[in-house]
Amino acid sequence: MDVQALQTFVAVADTGQFQAAAADLGISQQAASKRIATLERHLGVTLLVRTPRGSNLSLDGQVFLPHAKKALTAFEQAEESVRPGSRPLRVDVLNRRIAPAQAVYRFYLGRPGTGLDAVTLRDENAGRAARRVLEGTVDATFRALPPGELPSGITAERLLDVPLQLLVGPSHPLADANGVSPADLAGHRIWIPGIRPGTEWAAFYDAFAEAFGLSIDALGPNFGDEALMDALADSSSLATLVGSEDRYLWPQGHDLRRIPLHDPTPVYPHMLLFRSGDRHPVLTALREHLHTSAPGAPGDVWVPERFDRP
Known part of the structure; x- marks a missing residue:
């Protein structure tokens, strides 16, 4: 599973806006949309529902969000563990x-x-x-x-x-x-x-x-x-x-x-x-x-x- 797609999903879920999430991640709104679309195809479900005021989590998205956050935390901890100087x-x-x-x-x-x-x-x-x-x-x-x-x-x-x-x-x-x-x-x-x-x-x-x-x-x-x-x-x-x-x-x-x-x-x-x-x-x-x-x-x-x- 694409870690960047997970990061993008969590960012959109937290901000409620593709544009705001893209700005936080330093990418274009189009790139953010592509990442979410790829993630949804991989999972076979819709995670975000677009509305005139932004984006809301679908029921599947609500279920997936806490697991996505745990996965990102685990990835960050794994990455930190092998950074130069992080271990003896x-x-x-x-x-x-x-x-x-x-x-x-x-x-x-x-x-x-x-x-x-x-x-x-x-x-x-x-x-x-x-x-x-x-x-x-x-x-x-x-x-x-x-x-x-x-x-x-x-x-x-x-x-x-x-x-x-x-x-x-x-x-x-x-x-x-x-x-x-x-x-x-x-x-x-x-x-x-x-x-x-x-x-x-x-x-x-x-x-x-x-x-x-x-x-x-x-x-x-x-x-x-x-x-x-x-x-x-x-x-x-x-x-x-x-x-x-x-x-x-x-x-x-x-x-x-x-x-x-x-x-x-x-x-x-x-x-x-x-x-x-x-x-x-x-x-x-x-x-x-x-x-x-x-x-x-x-x-x-x-x-x-x-x-x-x-």
């Missing part, structure tokens, strides 16, 4: 402990009450996550997706380069270092449980290991972050990699050490993927926030060649 922005942060989640959290803290919903699509690789954005499951996602692999309709902005750090227990040979080069990690066992083949982070760590001759594995069951922290605290040889902005907690007695990597500094290139042309005001504000507040990476950085574009 839904952002996939991948993992609530890592840098994208922390960045979005800081954004929210600076704007209390902002309509925002942070979710985690942890079982999706970058390509599938991008399709989720296109489908409308989420409005945006933080991923590392090479520019040549972006689906049509998706815009990607590299807004969050996160330097990697080595995380070790107190008895590890590098525990007291102020910083180490990636090349210095050769021969050390780096364990990152939970890496899944086919994901962008698996591709990142494969490239990193190949570039610097490292051994990075995900062998064994993944019992979660707490189990990993326990294993690091008890080992003199085990190490893992974390982002400088990642938020991991462990008991004080573990005495784990975060050691910066430099010469060069490997960075993980988190990109914000969103639908091209999306006008949601919270998305615009988040992008501006990340542009101005994201921690700057050092000048001498390493990123896999496939990701190394702004």
Whole structure:
């Protein structure tokens, strides 16, 4: 059913005049008459009866009017619900402990009450996550997706380069270092449980290991972050990699050490993927926030060649 015809019918019913209703709607009287005629043909009844003094509702028109008004109200509510800014922005942060989640959290803290919903699509690789954005499951996602692999309709902005750090227990040979080069990690066992083949982070760590001759594995069951922290605290040889902005907690007695990597500094290139042309005001504000507040990476950085574009 034509919404404009319903609007015209209600306007004529309220004013009692085709001319007055047409003026209120910003259309010609002829256009108003055509809309009503089309609506009446669709329903198979006469809704308005013309008189020398204007137009009156027929019996069918009297019955139809309250339903027409309810239908218009429902349409207006439906339209309002999807106008940019009318619903919370839904952002996939991948993992609530890592840098994208922390960045979005800081954004929210600076704007209390902002309509925002942070979710985690942890079982999706970058390509599938991008399709989720296109489908409308989420409005945006933080991923590392090479520019040549972006689906049509998706815009990607590299807004969050996160330097990697080595995380070790107190008895590890590098525990007291102020910083180490990636090349210095050769021969050390780096364990990152939970890496899944086919994901962008698996591709990142494969490239990193190949570039610097490292051994990075995900062998064994993944019992979660707490189990990993326990294993690091008890080992003199085990190490893992974390982002400088990642938020991991462990008991004080573990005495784990975060050691910066430099010469060069490997960075993980988190990109914000969103639908091209999306006008949601919270998305615009988040992008501006990340542009101005994201921690700057050092000048001498390493990123896999496939990701190394702004």
